[in-house]
Amino acid sequence: MTQARGKFISFEGIDGAGKSTHIGFVSSYLRERGLELVSTREPGGTPLGEKLRELVLHEKMHLETEALLMFASRREHLAQVIEPALASGAWVISDRFTDASFAYQGGGRGLGRDKLDALEQWVHPDLQPDLTLLFDVPLEVARARLDATRALDKFEQEKADFFAAARAEYLRRAAQFPARFRVIDSTQTIAAIQLQLAALLDAIL
Numbered sequence: 310m311t312q313a314r315g316k317f318i319s320f321e322g323i324d325g326a327g328k329s330t331h332i333g334f335v336s337s338y339l340r341e342r343g344l345e346l347v348s349t350r351e352p353g354g355t356p357l358g359e360k361l362r363e364l365v366l367h368e369k370m371h372l373e374t375e376a377l378l379m380f381a382s383r384r385e386h387l388a389q390v391i392e393p394a395l396a397s398g399a400w401v402i403s404d405r406f407t408d409a410s411f412a413y414q415g416g417g418r419g420l421g422r423d424k425l426d427a428l429e430q431w432v433h434p435d436l437q438p439d440l441t442l443l444f445d446v447p448l449e450v451a452r453a454r455l456d457a458t459r460a461l462d463k464f465e466q467e468k469a470d471f472f473a474a475a476r477a478e479y480l481r482r483a484a485q486f487p488a489r490f491r492v493i494d495s496t497q498t499i500a501a502i503q504l505q506l507a508a509l510l511d512a513i514l
């Protein structure tokens with residue numbers, strides 16, 4: 310008998326929207342229901358990808374270099390982690406995937422969508438997440454949450470118009486691919502969001 314393929318869930322949103330907070334909840338929810346789960350992140354998720362992450366989050370570089378490194382990290386991630394896990398029947402939850410490249414390198418930095426489309430077609434022509442959870446908040450809310458918590462990386466230090474464009478691109482992608490995206494109003498309380506997440510997960514279990 311062939312093993313049923315696992316499901317792939319990506320978490321997206323501008324920095325400070327609440328992704329990390331809810332990844333923990335979703336992981337526990339799925340594990341409690343007996344699923345084998347691989348929890349991973351981008352950029353990163355493999356030893357090489359984590360080295361690329363260090364570079365891309367902290368070094369200044371040409372916009373296209375940045376985009377290419379994001380997709381290089383993703384290529385490795387797919388080959389080493391995501392594809393084998395899904396094929397073995399495990400579920401994969403990833404803190405960001407290709408929609409983040411559209412939002413940050415495309416929306417935020419202005420890289421042409423044709424280039425991002427080409428990279429996406431090259432690196433994963435036949436694979437998309439089964440479910441993309443987009444945590445959506447106004448910029449001021451995200452910024453206030455970030456300021457209260459941690460030291461900021463290269464992207465998190467960007468100005469408001471960068472995040473406005475990234476958020477707009479995320480929402481555009483959500484409208485373009487409504488079958489896989491669910492937009493979550495992340496200004497709600499954490500408890501209210503968890504209720505909504507539980508219902509969304511029950512629908513695909």
Ligand SMILES: Nc1ncnc2c1ncn2[C@@H]1O[C@H](COP(=O)(O)OP(=O)(O)O)[C@@H](O)[C@H]1O
Pocket residue numbers: 322323324325326327328329330331454455458495496497498499502
């Ligand atoms: N719905 C929420 N209401 C209030 N605070 C929140 C909410 N979601 C997240 N936070 C807080 O905001 C901060 C940033 O959240 P985090 O999950 O790290 O965001 P992200 O991973 O999207 O950058 C954390 O201190 C977290 O506790």
Ligand SMILES: Cc1cn([C@H]2C[C@H](O)[C@@H](COP(=O)(O)OP(=O)(O)O)O2)c(=O)[nH]c1=O
Pocket residue numbers: 324329350351352366379404405406407409410411413414462464465
């Ligand atoms: C995956 C990806 C992330 N990024 C950016 C978004 C984030 O600011 C940063 C790291 O993501 P993230 O994992 O959200 O960082 P943190 O540890 O702060 O929660 O990388 C891109 O610009 N393009 C991409 O393709």
